[in-house]
Amino acid sequence: MFKRINIFWKLIVTFMVIIVITMMTMDIATNLVPPGISAVLAGVIIAVAFAFGSAWFFTTYFVKKPVEKLANGMNRLAEKEFEFRLDERGTDEFSSLASSFNDMADMLTSSLTELDKTRDYLHGILESSADIIITVTPSGNIRTFNTGSENALGYRRRDVIGKPVTKLFLNPQDREVAIAKLRFTDNVVNFKTKFLTKSGETRNVLLTLSRLRNSTGEIIGTIGISKDITEELRLQKQWMQSERFVAIGQVFTGIQHSMKNMLNACTGGAYMVRTGLKKDDRKMLEEGWQIVQEGITRMTDMSMNMLKYVKEWKPRFDQVDLNKTLSGIDQVIGRSAKERGIRFSLKDVPELPHISCDAQMIHSAVMDIVSNALDACFWKEYGEVEIPEVTMSAYTDNDRQEAIIEIRDNGCGMTEDIIAHIFTPFFSTKSKAGTGLGLSITSRMIDVHGGKIDVESEPDKGTVFRIVLPIDENSRSKEIIDGKKGFGSRR
């Protein structure tokens, strides 16, 4: 009960009790003291003694102890005993102080827990990252070194912390270069460099270096995050090598296929020459020799085409009227198509802007695609109703600033597998005629114009080839104009 009362009232009550007791004491003392001693003096002495006693009791019990408890609490908190709390029973000022103390301790505990969590989280990120994450002091010494770094470089943390970071670089100057770049920017991204592992191996890395600043913006060092790309580079190299083998394989298979067809003529022709000689049959000998010569001619053509394919293509740009080019082809092809029973037509071509291109190359490219279209018709077995047909047309796409020459046939069409290979040198589906270089050369010719060839096809339905040429000369890169576009690049 007493504890619930305010200190002020405790004081008043205590004071009144003291007065009452003093008066009673004085009264008793007056009666009890032996005669000769002043009863008043004795009363006063006893009362004063009692008052001091009471005051001592009061301060000890109500002030000193609670203050001590508070001080003890503070000490324990300071000694990181964060779960310590004060007894806050009562209503006096000390109780509310104790309660405030406990609130403060609660807040401190939760902030600390939060801080711990954040720290653990950040630490977790740092540690679980497979990347090499190293922080460095402004003087260039390693401050932190994560597990990713340990795994990649083979050093233990304790071996390197405090050591110069340059010792991790294969060429220590690399770090100077990266740091020099940091002068102009806060981040150096994907800087290619090489680290040296503890066992002396070289690791290729992409280093992203950033300045570390504190809350006031002061530079407190750098953080480097490096990605080990050694394995990636190795795989890439391996992949490129295997790609190269595949490409070489493709070319060899193609050449062998073409050669087989040419050798076929030579072998068969030679048989006839041999038999003609044996039988003294001049006609057979001549026919056989004719076949052998055709084989030789085709081999010569193929070797010329191979040279043509690898040469540096340099278009001679002129202002060309595509209408004129197409009607020229129409005249040349129209008759031979008719002889093969194929309807060939040039659709009414709208007024086209003159296009800067090499007229000769565009003519060859269109001719090649048209002759493929005619072959596709020739190869297809048409039904009763359908008529073999090839149409040429040209138009512009003004939005894209492109001129398009379209060659459409209703011939045998191609599967997706075939389409994927039509621009590959020596790939041919024609057993006799093709060298497999026609479309490869055509695509290079369009390529050096900064254009492209689009193909749509469906087996037994037909094929659409679109030669797309840029109208705007400025859209062409300088390499194209100089004819330096690299060998093998397409589209």
Next chain:
Amino acid sequence: MAKKVLVVDDDENTVKFLTTALKENGYETLSALNGKDGLEKIRSEHPDLVVLDVMMPKKTGFVLFKQLRRDDEFKDLPVIMLTGVAEVLEGLDTQTEDDDVKPFDALREAMRKSIREMRDEGLIKPNMFIDKPIDPELVVARVKELIGS
């Protein structure tokens, strides 16, 4: 009476030297330059054997061959097939459909698939294929094996 051999190939030179070689060995010869004409000649002339090129316009050798095998009248007609890619036969049994040993060679892969299908249907006979460059004397020897002289 001389046995009749039909040569179907879109390459006139091949037709020329093969018919010459067959005639030299006492066979009567016929020829066609595409699969469609070939089928018509088979129907009208009833040859004793057909030498068939695989890659041909209008109707490929495979298509024509399958048509013959499904036709009661011609299902036993001996056929020799000429291919530029006889090596597709190698590894026919060891390679599965999704095996991409030659991923770039769509044509060969397609042919391998056709041959596999034909084999599964029991249409393929040993020594049926002759690879290019074609040796006319080898063709004659095969023809002799199949139908005699």
